[in-house]
Amino acid sequence: MAQASQEFGDWPLKRLMTEVVGSGPKSADDMDREQAREAFQRILAGEPDQTTLGAFWLANRWKRNNPEELAAYTDVMREESVVTAEPEADPVDCGANYDGKDTSAILGVGAGVVAAAAGTPVVVHSGDRVPSQKATPYKHVLEELGVRTELEPGESADMVDETGFGFYYQPAFNPVIDDLFDRRDEMGVRTFVNTIETVANPANADVHLGSFYHLAFARKMIDLIRESERLDYSRAIFFQGMEGYDDIRPGYTKVAEWSSGEDLEDYEIETAEYGMDMEREDLAVDDIAVDSATITAEVLSGDREDHFADAIALNGAFRMYARQDVESLDAGLERAREVIDDGSAEAVLEDLQAF
Template sequence: MAVVESEFGEWPLKRLMTEVVGTGTKSAEDMTREQASEAMRRILAGEPDHTTLGAFWLANRWKHNNAEELAAYADVMAEHVEYAEPDADPVDCGANYDGKGTTAILGVAAGVVAAAAGTPVVVHSGDRVPTQKQDAYKHVLDELGVRTELDPEESADMVDDTGFGFYYQPRFNPAIHALWERRDNMGVRTFVNTIETIANPANASVHLGSFYHLAFAKKMVNTFEASEHHDLDRVLMFQGMEGYDDIRPGYTKVAEWTTGDDGETTFDDFDIETAEYGMDFEYDDLGVDEDDVAGDSAEITEAVLAGEREDRFADAVALNAALRIYAREDAETIDEGLEMARETIASGDAEAVLEDLRDF
């Protein structure tokens, strides 16, 4: 095929489809880092024809992106992100932006508890992101009366002032937000749904995320390792409810990646029985009204932080807070983190952080 010359390079998406990724599920090949980087630059510049872009996204979904491709996509995205680092080094919580539809969103409550216990936490999301377009972090905070449509520097100040911070995708990652309509017309998730969760707008050194299968957690760790932008010390991922960063009740797998002082990395996985940590109930017990996930989640958050609930939701919030505390190594064990979380709720410190957020 003749070389294609352009301001981007030699690999327009149509050529990548014809020669590399679009030939079929068995014959498709992986892209080089250079090819994937060029593809992402073209996408963010709005260069591809809409039909070609949709075909490219779908071909990537069928083929399954490897870590090198995801790292290339993420690094190009990072060129467009407006980073704002707080003085604190928080835990970056990157839940699926397209939200939850049946169970409570516990990450706000868990993050606030962790923050009150001395572990700063950052969360980030968009607003009704495709494909599910369901409730996410932003919508719970809106229901709680916390400002969410913040510029990145304001988000960093929120972290330093309260211990908990929210970063709003349209403000810190406008290039990805600009793809909303194209993503919505796809009807299925694309690799953009994956990389937006690791934007890490606060440049935190610890990332907490979720997975359906352990193989995905390993792929995400390999993505961080292959990234030329990210420089993380620790990654903690677990089997989350609805793909979100709320740990599911029952027998749960946890993946842990750490960089040692000598620069050597380790990847381990272990199982926890959540009943041993107070979550002795079933998945459906954390369900809420499907027509008002954000509203119900906000009410649960208020009641748990005020110490007015000592039920399954309080247990789930405490355990999720413990994992955030453990992720940053502010507790040596999950048990120790759980004790810190429960003491923080009982003392009223967690409720005070929520009030600080409302006043910010």
């Protein structure tokens, strides 16, 4: 076990628990940036006792991390774990919650392929049944479609440049975070690691597309990006995704949009305004991986014209809009339907399967 006096500063996790973060949800104090950095450096080095680590994670959950703490954790992750591989293209970075979905179809593969066919490169990244939910992520939908997922970062970058769509696999590009899997699993609840892994940005993209449950959390994530010294996003859009994922909800969806040098703007998307009369239950499936893959293939081939086809087209349009490749969602939606109708989207999927 590492010795604090030799490798770290003066703030082992036990002292942080006793003097700063561990007194309870109402009375705990926030850490300063250096304290938070040291805490996560110790965690990534495997230094804390397992009981202390669990207590620290739970205390952070109770008191709720502020943007400065989250930015410090993110910077340490980027410095000590993330292996970046930057494609020549400048993709939209889609960082959905890594612990997946367990009710509704995953639309982001189809949406990303549609966007790629329209000229908007897209990167997605995930792990494999990540705690606490350990549900279906991007990886398993891609595998069901016959797309390789266990790629080294350089291969992922090549996939982006060759097809317009790329998948980065957490154990390959974020290995020290992946090493925390068992400890996270024993917690039984999400920790701040679930938050920061979504902005790992393995492709060094300029634009991030993420999701949130409440607008206040979107503001916190944008403040994290602003305060981070290792993230270079110039633009970020967060929205209330289905099951916390990066799929726009049927009906009403709240959106938070930010560009460097500007204030955050929030607004709503109503799917009915785009001629889409659907409810959340219309996008439910039984087997998330298998059914999502089947739906994706059928939509991209033009063989399916239903709520799922509408949802994939709208989410593809939103990726184009995020990168500012179209002026509006209406324009993006028109472009999405064009690339499905003319076979371009299906061709991207075929390229991915052949990669």
